[in-house]
Amino acid sequence: MTTSTQLAGGSSGHEHLRPLIDTALDGFAKGTIERNGPLPARGPGADGLHSGAGGFPEGSCPETGVGSARALTEMSRWFSQHAIDPADPACAAHLHTPPLAVAVAADTVAGAVNSSLDSWDQGPSGVAIEAEVVRAMTSLIGYSPETATGAMTSGGTESNLTGLMLAREHAGRAANDAAVRGRPRILCSADAHFSVARSAGVLGLGEDAAVEVGLDSRRRMDPDSLRRALDAVDGDGDVPIAVVATAGTTDLGTIDPLAEIAAITEARGLWLHVDAAYGGGAVFSRRLAPLLDGLERADSVAIDLHKLGWQPVAAGLFCVRDATLFEPLQRRVAYLNAEDDEQAGYRSLLGRSLRTTRRADAFKVAVTLRALGRAGLGALVDRCHDLARHAASRVRGTPRLALHSDPALTTVVFRYLPRSGDPDSVNARLRRRLMDEGRAVVGRTEFAGAVQLKLTLLNPNTTEADIDALLDAVVAAGDKECA
Amino acid sequence: MTTSTQLAGGSSGHEHLRPLIDTALDGFAKGTIERNGPLPARGPGADGLHSGAGGFPEGSCPETGVGSARALTEMSRWFSQHAIDPADPACAAHLHTPPLAVAVAADTVAGAVNSSLDSWDQGPSGVAIEAEVVRAMTSLIGYSPETATGAMTSGGTESNLTGLMLAREHAGRAANDAAVRGRPRILCSADAHFSVARSAGVLGLGEDAAVEVGLDSRRRMDPDSLRRALDAVDGDGDVPIAVVATAGTTDLGTIDPLAEIAAITEARGLWLHVDAAYGGGAVFSRRLAPLLDGLERADSVAIDLHKLGWQPVAAGLFCVRDATLFEPLQRRVAYLNAEDDEQAGYRSLLGRSLRTTRRADAFKVAVTLRALGRAGLGALVDRCHDLARHAASRVRGTPRLALHSDPALTTVVFRYLPRSGDPDSVNARLRRRLMDEGRAVVGRTEFAGAVQLKLTLLNPNTTEADIDALLDAVVAAGDKECA
Numbered sequence: 034m035t036t037s038t039q040l041a042g043g044s045s046g047h048e049h050l051r052p053l054i055d056t057a058l059d060g061f062a063k064g065t066i067e068r069n070g071p072l073p074a075r076g077p078g079a080d081g082l083h084s085g086a087g088g089f090p091e092g093s094c095p096e097t098g099v100g101s102a103r104a105l106t107e108m109s110r111w112f113s114q115h116a117i118d119p120a121d122p123a124c125a126a127h128l129h130t131p132p133l134a135v136a137v138a139a140d141t142v143a144g145a146v147n148s149s150l151d152s153w154d155q156g157p158s159g160v161a162i163e164a165e166v167v168r169a170m171t172s173l174i175g176y177s178p179e180t181a182t183g184a185m186t187s188g189g190t191e192s193n194l195t196g197l198m199l200a201r202e203h204a205g206r207a208a209n210d211a212a213v214r215g216r217p218r219i220l221c222s223a224d225a226h227f228s229v230a231r232s233a234g235v236l237g238l239g240e241d242a243a244v245e246v247g248l249d250s251r252r253r254m255d256p257d258s259l260r261r262a263l264d265a266v267d268g269d270g271d272v273p274i275a276v277v278a279t280a281g282t283t284d285l286g287t288i289d290p291l292a293e294i295a296a297i298t299e300a301r302g303l304w305l306h307v308d309a310a311y312g313g314g315a316v317f318s319r320r321l322a323p324l325l326d327g328l329e330r331a332d333s334v335a336i337d338l339h340k341l342g343w344q345p346v347a348a349g350l351f352c353v354r355d356a357t358l359f360e361p362l363q364r365r366v367a368y369l370n371a372e373d374d375e376q377a378g379y380r381s382l383l384g385r386s387l388r389t390t391r392r393a394d395a396f397k398v399a400v401t402l403r404a405l406g407r408a409g410l411g412a413l414v415d416r417c418h419d420l421a422r423h424a425a426s427r428v429r430g431t432p433r434l435a436l437h438s439d440p441a442l443t444t445v446v447f448r449y450l451p452r453s454g455d456p457d458s459v460n461a462r463l464r465r466r467l468m469d470e471g472r473a474v475v476g477r478t479e480f481a482g483a484v485q486l487k488l489t490l491l492n493p494n495t496t497e498a499d500i501d502a503l504l505d506a507v508v509a510a511g512d513k514e515c516a
Numbered sequence: 517m518t519t520s521t522q523l524a525g526g527s528s529g530h531e532h533l534r535p536l537i538d539t540a541l542d543g544f545a546k547g548t549i550e551r552n553g554p555l556p557a558r559g560p561g562a563d564g565l566h567s568g569a570g571g572f573p574e575g576s577c578p579e580t581g582v583g584s585a586r587a588l589t590e591m592s593r594w595f596s597q598h599a600i601d602p603a604d605p606a607c608a609a610h611l612h613t614p615p616l617a618v619a620v621a622a623d624t625v626a627g628a629v630n631s632s633l634d635s636w637d638q639g640p641s642g643v644a645i646e647a648e649v650v651r652a653m654t655s656l657i658g659y660s661p662e663t664a665t666g667a668m669t670s671g672g673t674e675s676n677l678t679g680l681m682l683a684r685e686h687a688g689r690a691a692n693d694a695a696v697r698g699r700p701r702i703l704c705s706a707d708a709h710f711s712v713a714r715s716a717g718v719l720g721l722g723e724d725a726a727v728e729v730g731l732d733s734r735r736r737m738d739p740d741s742l743r744r745a746l747d748a749v750d751g752d753g754d755v756p757i758a759v760v761a762t763a764g765t766t767d768l769g770t771i772d773p774l775a776e777i778a779a780i781t782e783a784r785g786l787w788l789h790v791d792a793a794y795g796g797g798a799v800f801s802r803r804l805a806p807l808l809d810g811l812e813r814a815d816s817v818a819i820d821l822h823k824l825g826w827q828p829v830a831a832g833l834f835c836v837r838d839a840t841l842f843e844p845l846q847r848r849v850a851y852l853n854a855e856d857d858e859q860a861g862y863r864s865l866l867g868r869s870l871r872t873t874r875r876a877d878a879f880k881v882a883v884t885l886r887a888l889g890r891a892g893l894g895a896l897v898d899r900c901h902d903l904a905r906h907a908a909s910r911v912r913g914t915p916r917l918a919l920h921s922d923p924a925l926t927t928v929v930f931r932y933l934p935r936s937g938d939p940d941s942v943n944a945r946l947r948r949r950l951m952d953e954g955r956a957v958v959g960r961t962e963f964a965g966a967v968q969l970k971l972t973l974l975n976p977n978t979t980e981a982d983i984d985a986l987l988d989a990v991v992a993a994g995d996k997e998c999a
Contacts (some may be wrong), residue, residue: 038896038976041620041828042603046753047545049617054537054925057621061628062530073640082640086648089882090659094652101618108883109625112876115603115641116629127851128637128873130630135584137524137627138540144620144828145544146599147613154957155612157556157565158598165569169577178575182542187670187830188873198718221636227849228872234683235870236745237720252753309972345524345627346875347670347830353596366710367962368610375942378560387718389711390611390671393595399572400591406581409680411934413521461856469860474637477857479850487851493521502715506573 041106041145060109071121074471087111122499126476132345139400153379173316175329183352184385189310190228192335192351200275200304202361221277254289281312286442291327317410373391417443449511461511524628543592555603557954570594594942605982609959615828622883646726656799658812666835667868672793673711675818675834683758683787685844706758736771764795769925774810797824800893900926
């Protein structure tokens with residue numbers, strides 16, 4: 034057997050994996066040292082980023098192989114040399130988590146075993162451990178463990194799509210008779226994630242089925258505006274099928290007033306989906322969990338554990354208040370879940386997901402929950418929240434910077450104030466300058482048409498001094514752009 | 517720093533990962549030895565499968581952690597002890613691949629680096645390597661490298677959904693004016709994957725928007741039946757928006773006559789999507805690639821490299837003939853792909869996927885393609901095809917077994933012929949008996965309402981003697997059920 038046919042599983046799997054993983058990690062380490070910072074300098078023009086891609090021949094599939102060791106060494110080195118490293122304190126643009134080593138190690142086992150959760154006979158332990166993770170997380174959400182359930186997803190976008198699909202089916206409004214009964218509508222705030230409108234598009238409702246609800250002064254969904262918007266939808270003869278509240282908007286981390294919104298949706302018999310892709314991780318923190326009061330009244334919830342959960346992608350989680358709400362996804366497929374097999378106890382999770390084949394992403398989550406506990410993960414959440422507060426205070430104390438608002442979770446939105454020139458253009462250019470110089474990866478977004486900068490702080494090992502240095506680099510880059 | 521806050525990335529990441537991965541692999545190895553076969557005995561009643569799940573407390577999130585080493589040791593052991601191992605030659609039920617060790621090693625690096633492909637500044641090398649993998653695969657498909665493109669997906673189900681969504685948009689038939697213009701319809705054979713109808717449901721067309729096209733004597737889509745079905749749809753005033761051909765049906769591996777179907781869809785200006793989730797891997801094989809003639813004429817193609825590509829899940833690939841066909845998925849999002857950033861070369865792959873956050877699954881594929889080359893992967897495909905032919909011949913020579921049909925790819929569908937008792941029940945029970953005894957994992961499906969058994973042969977290291985022993989075990993289990 035050459036290394037080319039060495040499998041990761043079976044009784045020799047671990048013997049095959051150890052030297053190859055060592056080789057891969059050697060390349061990874063080498064590339065990281067060579068990168069020597071949060072990203073390769075010169076941005077899209079970085080040496081070797083596009084040409085050759087670590088020895089991969091351009092434009093075609095290599096006809097013969099170079100062997101596992103050489104491919105792993107060269108390509109792992111190239112891959113990390115040209116990566117953006119969320120574990121670098123100067124990488125703070127996105128909800129792009131530096132994963133915990135324990136989670137990556139566990140995920141290696143999930144990959145080697147290669148369970149799939151769509152039938153019992155592709156992964157009994159995968160099916161069992163996902164159930165445990167779902168129970169653990171639904172208990173933190175505050176759902177009743179007797180009725181709630183859920184499944185891992187590829188992330189918030191899939192979770193939001195799943196929730197809105199169930200809402201659509203629940204409302205009993207197949208899109209093709211919408212013309213008769215009124216147009217299905219989804220209500221969310223202007224700061225809701227773009228995947229809500231995109232989901233409406235995928236679901237055949239049209240992206241413009243998403244109706245914008247007004248914000249309060251802190252950019253949270255305003256309950257009075259929600260009532261008025263629902264009345265207006267009714268008045269137009271349209272049909273509201275769901276309200277989507279956000280717990281942790283992508284930019285500001287704002288959490289909509291969940292309990293007040295739940296009171297409205299309950300009174301009207303409407304589906305409430307909470308997109309807690311970002312903020313859901315606050316369930317781990319005694320300090321921040323109260324911000325999620327009312328989450329337990331949602332019909333469905335999206336939480337991404339590859340955000341405030343420090344998992345490698347993918348670690349999305351979609352939960353429902355009551356298992357019966359999954360009914361529209363149930364399927365009987367002869368080759369996957371025959372009825373007599375299920376009666377004999379061979380149960381699958383096919384009916385919990387829009388996917389068929391599904392990796393046991395729950396395994397890395399389970400190992401992490403057991404290794405750190407709620408308290409351990411909560412400490413990481415609190416640490417990142419502390420870093421955001423420090424950054425906000427530092428921005429406030431820096432004359433050339435203007436804070437947008439106090440941080441809600443772990444993001445800080447602010448602007449560089451140029452002495453001269455168009456502020457939007459200067460902010461956009463200073464950000465690209467930091468990337469071109471290989472110095473820092475800062476986020477950008479827009480509010481009211483104005484370009485803003487953003488730090489998304491998800492690295493618990495970042496220090497206050499790192500934050501100070503990062504903000505100093507922002508100011509220096511801004512000054513250079515104005516020079 | 518305790519192990520609880522050790523990150524996988526950064527310059528110390530490899531130092532954190534090595535001992536933890538070693539620990540995880542120790543547990544993995546121990547569990548594999550203890551399982552001592554393709555699956556744990558006693559099926560869903562296996563000791564320790566549900567209670568405790570490797571030390572995970574039942575029903576709640578652990579409050580405090582036990583540390584990374586203990587969690588990894590105990591849970592990796594439990595996970596593999598209670599897994600079903602596709603690397604065991606007696607595990608042959610599903611399109612459930614034993615992954616190559618080189619791919620799992622590469623995937624560990626992808627997890628540690630944790631790139632996401634939805635913006636340039638979350639993974640330049642991830643964005644670049646996906647483009648290389650897509651070019652390599654589209655060249656094997658036979659697409660023009662100048663125009664074709666694609667993206668990795670979570671699997672065939674997501675790929676089929678993406679293809680059908682693009683087809684729906686392309687047809688310019690938003691579901692909400694379907695009532696006026698006629699009902700959108702999707703044509704596929706009765707043996708098409710269930711995700712085609714499910715996609716129609718998700719897309720708001722209704723699951724029954726999928727129209728069944730008749731089969732020829734080899735259960736391939738019959739071109740004359742397709743013409744008649746399209747005429748009937750037109751006659752009803754409905755609107756065909758896509759034809760879905762299958763290249764490798766889940767059970768029989770049947771490949772629809774792609775070139776003949778393409779001639780029909782081209783003549784009528786219809787979108788052709790080919791679900792080659794299983795059979796697409798035949799592009800690697802000189803022997804089998806001719807079966808895919810016509811694939812290059814499809815508008816969109818789904819190929820799962822976690823099937824005939826020996827990748828750990830997920831490694832789906834969705835390709836389109838022409839990059840402009842992705843237009844309906846384009847999005848401009850202030851925080852991800854601002855226009856001036858894209859003009860400066862900071863390009864993302866946001867518009868290539870229904871997902872937002874997206875792991876660099878392309879990295880493991882790229883390393884595998886480079887390590888083995890087309891020829892190396894083709895040899896694995898041919899080996900599994902040989903095993904299927906051997907199994908078919910052995911079934912044919914066994915009096916108590918009846919072959920359904922000659923294998924097309926790497927599956928063999930057959931039945932045990934009981935001396936007495938209901939054949940369906942006996943076949944279903946003998947399969948569960950093999951699982952209950954921890955002996956083998958054989959597939960099952962149904963044709964014409966009759967339960968069939970199935971071997972899905974994806975392990976290139978399986979020997980002819982393993983196949984013989986597996987079929988002997990099937991016969992012995994059947995005989996016991998009839999005794």
